[in-house]
Amino acid sequence: MAVLEIKNLHVSTEDGTEIVRGVDLAVSPGEVHAVMGPNGSGKSTLAYALMGHPAYEITEGDILLDGESILELDADERAQRGLFLAFQYPHAVPGVTVASFLRSAVNAIRKARAGGEDDPVKVADFRKEVQAAMETLKVPKEMAGRYLNEGFSGGEKKRVEILQMAMLKPRIAILDETDSGLDIDALRIVAEGVKRLVGPDMGAVVITHYQRILNYIEPEFVHVFVGGGIVVEGGPELAHKLEAEGYEAFVPDPVGGSV
Ligand code: ADP
Numbered sequence: 001m002a003v004l005e006i007k008n009l010h011v012s013t014e015d016g017t018e019i020v021r022g023v024d025l026a027v028s029p030g031e032v033h034a035v036m037g038p039n040g041s042g043k044s045t046l047a048y049a050l051m052g053h054p055a056y057e058i059t060e061g062d063i064l065l066d067g068e069s070i071l072e073l074d075a076d077e078r079a080q081r082g083l084f085l086a087f088q089y090p091h092a093v094p095g096v097t098v099a100s101f102l103r104s105a106v107n108a109i110r111k112a113r114a115g116g117e118d119d120p121v122k123v124a125d126f127r128k129e130v131q132a133a134m135e136t137l138k139v140p141k142e143m144a145g146r147y148l149n150e151g152f153s154g155g156e157k158k159r160v161e162i163l164q165m166a167m168l169k170p171r172i173a174i175l176d177e178t179d180s181g182l183d184i185d186a187l188r189i190v191a192e193g194v195k196r197l198v199g200p201d202m203g204a205v206v207i208t209h210y211q212r213i214l215n216y217i218e219p220e221f222v223h224v225f226v227g228g229g230i231v232v233e234g235g236p237e238l239a240h241k242l243e244a245e246g247y248e249a250f251v252p253d254p255v256g257g258s259v
């Protein structure tokens, strides 16, 4: 049984427009799945629905974690069970430093795992772990003391996101366009950071428009997402085919000028 199972998922926006139209996907630790598709095809909607974003309504189907439906759980509870979403547009959190944000996030998850009892991480242990993770992800030391995402460059935001992922140790990580806005060096560092975390304890869903991040992350499974659903599935060769030929072959009607 896969850890994350998405079954015939249909998602609508608040005004009732159906965006995701019947998606099936199963992800286990150790696996990297790429979801590739043109802009506006509903990829971010799928990611938000997985995390329980209140603006999206699941009208049909189910999302299971370890065989149990999580549809009734809010975003915090889903995170406590091991789901992690790296946002396409991370927000600034004024007045909260990166270090204190990470520590409260880690402690919230520890508390949930201890059945609701406070179980704060020892300060020295936390510091050691953050420093090691920052070094690996090439996040400059002084960033720990800066306010979260305030004035961060695109690359800095993404690195801090992956730092958060490294600290929270999710079982399934969903990365939505983590590659957008990164220069080639930042892209490589971020992608290698993700790759290092994928293993017996973590699987990943890498949502992207472009092939380039996949050169580093090397997914075993590629799902082509068009018009709210998965239209073709394959291995890494499919990502290369898309890079060479674009999405046109998979889009039923030409939609020139899509954003
Ligand atoms: P992608 O991530 O593949 O580019 P999105 O999931 O962001 O696609 O968007 C798919 C479609 O759903 C777009 O037409 C977008 O305008 C629409 N959409 C997404 N979120 C909302 C929302 N909260 N309210 C209304 N429309 C939305």
Ligand code: MG
Residues within 6 Å of the ligand: 043, 044, 045, 088, 176, 177
């Ligand atoms: Mg998107």
